[in-house]
Amino acid sequence: MFEEKKAEWLHIAESLKPTLHRETVRPISGMPDHALAENDQIVLDFGNHFVGRLTLKLSSQGSHPDAPVWLAVKFCENARELNETLDGYTGWISKGWVQQEQAHIDVLPAVFHFSRRYAFRFVKIDVLALSLRYRLVIEDVFAEVTTAADDSVLCPLKGDARDIIIDRIALRTLRNCMQDFFEDGPKRDRRLWMGDLRLQALTNSVTYRNDALVRRCLYLFAATADREGRIAACLFTEPRVEADDTYMFDYSLFFIPTLLQYAQATGDRTTMDDLLPLALHQLALAEAQFDPETQLIRDSDRLGWCFVDWALPLNKQFCAQAIWIYCARAALQMKTDPLLEEKVLLRREAARKHWYDRERRLFVSGAERQISWASQVWAVLAGIAEGADAAACLDAAAACPDALPMVTPYMMHHYAEALCCVNRKTQARQVIRDYWGAMADQGTDTYWELFNPADPDESPYGSPVVNSFCHAWSCTPAWFLRSGILEENAQNTRA
Ligand code: RAM
Numbered sequence: 001m002f003e004e005k006k007a008e009w010l011h012i013a014e015s016l017k018p019t020l021h022r023e024t025v026r027p028i029s030g031m032p033d034h035a036l037a038e039n040d041q042i043v044l045d046f047g048n049h050f051v052g053r054l055t056l057k058l059s060s061q062g063s064h065p066d067a068p069v070w071l072a073v074k075f076c077e078n079a080r081e082l083n084e085t086l087d088g089y090t091g092w093i094s095k096g097w098v099q100q101e102q103a104h105i106d107v108l109p110a111v112f113h114f115s116r117r118y119a120f121r122f123v124k125i126d127v128l129a130l131s132l133r134y135r136l137v138i139e140d141v142f143a144e145v146t147t148a149a150d151d152s153v154l155c156p157l158k159g160d161a162r163d164i165i166i167d168r169i170a171l172r173t174l175r176n177c178m179q180d181f182f183e184d185g186p187k188r189d190r191r192l193w194m195g196d197l198r199l200q201a202l203t204n205s206v207t208y209r210n211d212a213l214v215r216r217c218l219y220l221f222a223a224t225a226d227r228e229g230r231i232a233a234c235l236f237t238e239p240r241v242e243a244d245d246t247y248m249f250d251y252s253l254f255f256i257p258t259l260l261q262y263a264q265a266t267g268d269r270t271t272m273d274d275l276l277p278l279a280l281h282q283l284a285l286a287e288a289q290f291d292p293e294t295q296l297i298r299d300s301d302r303l304g305w306c307f308v309d310w311a312l313p314l315n316k317q318f319c320a321q322a323i324w325i326y327c328a329r330a331a332l333q334m335k336t337d338p339l340l341e342e343k344v345l346l347r348r349e350a351a352r353k354h355w356y357d358r359e360r361r362l363f364v365s366g367a368e369r370q371i372s373w374a375s376q377v378w379a380v381l382a383g384i385a386e387g388a389d390a391a392a393c394l395d396a397a398a399a400c401p402d403a404l405p406m407v408t409p410y411m412m413h414h415y416a417e418a419l420c421c422v423n424r425k426t427q428a429r430q431v432i433r434d435y436w437g438a439m440a441d442q443g444t445d446t447y448w449e450l451f452n453p454a455d456p457d458e459s460p461y462g463s464p465v466v467n468s469f470c471h472a473w474s475c476t477p478a479w480f481l482r483s484g485i486l487e488e489n490a491q492n493t494r495a
Contacts, residue, residue, distance in 0.1 A: 001229030002222075002278055010223035010241060016216035017180060018148040025050055026142045027123070035061040035135035036127050044123040044141055049077060049445035049470055051119045051176045051186040052145030059109040062134035068104045069136055070129035075099035075120035077187055077469035078444055080456075082124055084465045091462030097188040098465055102128070109139075117146075119176065119186035119470055121445055149175040149208040163481055166436050170478035173446040174203050177472040178210065181217050181237060185449060185468030191244070192217055193234040194251040195307060196472035198258045199413060203479040205265035214262050215271055221255060222278055229281045231255045233307070249289060249306040249316075250323045252282050257330040272334060280331055283340070286324055295343075295350035297321045299366055308374050309411040310450065310460040314404055315366030321351050322378035329383070351384050361389065362396035362403075372404035373397045374411060380418035391422040407458065408450055409436070409474030416476075420485050429486050436477045447474035 028047035036042070058069065076082050076099070089095050099118050123141070130136055157167045177183045177200065184196040201214040224235050224243035232243035233251040256279045263272035289297050299317040300306075306316040306323070328344045331337070355363045355375075363375045363385070376393040379385040385393050394415075397403045406412055412435050419428035438453050449471035452458035459467050484490045 001227065001281065002225060003227070005278075006223050006225070009219045013216050013219035013223055013241070016212045016219070018210070018213055018216075020146040020148055020179065021150060023145050024142050025052075025145055026140075031141065032138055035137045036130075037135055038127055038130045038132075040127045042125050042138070043082060044125070046121050046123070046143070049119065049121045049172055049176055050143060050145040051117065051147065051179065051470075052143045053117055054114045054123065054141065054143045056112045056138065057109075057140035058105060058112060059137045059139055060134045061137055065108045065131070065134045067129070067131035068106045069108065069127070071103045071105070072126040072128050073101055073103060073114070074124040074126075075118035076122040076124065077119055077446065078442075079122060081465070081469070082122055086465060089463055089465065091459070091466050093461045093466055095466065099187060108134075108136075117186075146179060147175050148178040148180070148210055148213055150210070151175070153209055154207060157481060162433055162437060162440075165440050166432060166477045167481045169440055169444060169447055170203070170436070170475045170481075171207060173470055174200060174207065174472070174475035174478065176446060176470050177475070178204075178208065178213060181220060182213060182472060184234075184473070185471045187470065188466065188468045189234070191234045191236060192220060193472075194221065194231065194254050194258070195233075195410065197221075198254050198261070199410070199476050199479075200472045201258055201261055201265075203475045205261065205479075206482040207478050211262070211266045211268075214258075215266075215268070218255075218259060218262060218271065218275060222275055225278060228285065229278060230285050231278070231282060246304070248304060249286065249320050251307060253286060253323060253327040255279050255282055256327045256334075260330045260334055263334070276334055280335065283324075283328055283331060289320070290347075294354070295346045296354060297324065308378075309407050311372075311374070311404060311407045311411075312460070314372055314374055315368065315370040318351065318355050318363055318365035318375040319378045321347060321355075322375075322382035322384055325351075325382040325384065326378070348382075348384050351379075360396055360400070361392040362400070363393060370404065371397070371400055371402060373406045373415065374404070376403075377406075377411070377414045377418045380421050381414060390418075391424065394418060394422065394424075405452075407452060407460070409447060409471070409476075412436075413473065413476045416480060417485075420480075420490075425486050425488055425490075428480070432477050432480055436474070439474075444469065446470035447477075449474070 027044035030044040032042050157164050181192045182197050182200040183190050184193045197217050221231050225231050231252045233246045233248040235243045259279050297320045306320040308316050308319045357364050363379045365375045376397040380390045416428045416431045449468040450458050457464050
């Protein structure tokens, strides 16, 4: 499907590759004022989170160096990573993501460039070996850092001091994920993920306004749809543009609201019209997942069949139905379709009939009738819960100690947005101040992939050493604070 369009779509995507803004930055503290001996350690602080490549300018003191310099260099997004080690690592994703390497430098003086790009605020250098006859002089350390975001287009946020801090960190998060495309995290996975793109594009629309980058990413996804026309959950751009062989029910469908959002933010109808058939095709592909009798989505035990949140025990059946409805509604905003409209109503009713627990006033999911926060949030966002029921299901989750909690800033975004939908603006603001504010209170420059205030070691990967601490999907406080959605009289829903 769409095979004849893909070369052209790829061409458009590549023509929109950004010219990155480059800057040279130096540490604000930690530069040694003396020559280093074997086993010495320094920690350089660059004063903010950056993405780029490091250079060391080195020389020696004493006799002519008669042995190589052997250094261990660790790049850390935040201070907690400085003391983490890989000893006993049992996580299930590659420890290759941990930002550390060793270097041997045979000849001094030397200008040593690290070829790999890193995401960091701190750089820790351990002198593993010199010889007794000379010492190492660190003459200069600098990094060439990059972003596709133009800081000069930003307007300062006015108002509450805490909100200003929360916004600043959100902007930094988005900015540093904006490279050749919208990366999910510049430490890890450095990939274009649909779920992350949707929230990045949203925040970009009220901040950096790099609409061309959003358009590029839409075309990258379009160009890499598989033979059936299914959009992948994520894609690589190196060594060539290629979809990952990972497909998620929700991430494929989110191409639809991401396209709508882009069209609404830019008024670019040409792109919308060009990509709309592919967007609508995602709904057609999703049909196979529905039971035509009940109009309910079939559950699946395939790990990651539908993402929703990084909570492994979460049953996704209800959320998947809600996300289908949410995306179908976004499609209807781009193209009228009476049949689709009817299907939305049927599936909404089916969801209410099978999964609404009238006594408790909340939605359950799966054969075990699991109660989760995620189900209530998506019930609201999809309009399955309406009127007084909508706020009631969010309250019911809060009142139910067994409700499966939310894990990621990604899910918390949806919760705050659901609160706006039910006109709980003050509460939404408080969620942002409490949740993202708690990360800010820890002195972070960028927001994280995972944050559980009750468990700082929370990681879906088995160890926090591979967590990403500048993660795209947590940049949305800047959208909440700048779009006006938190204002009492603002429109409560969007695609
Ligand atoms: C992780 C990444 C990414 C996310 C996927 C589903 O691998 O953090 O951001 O979208 O999960």
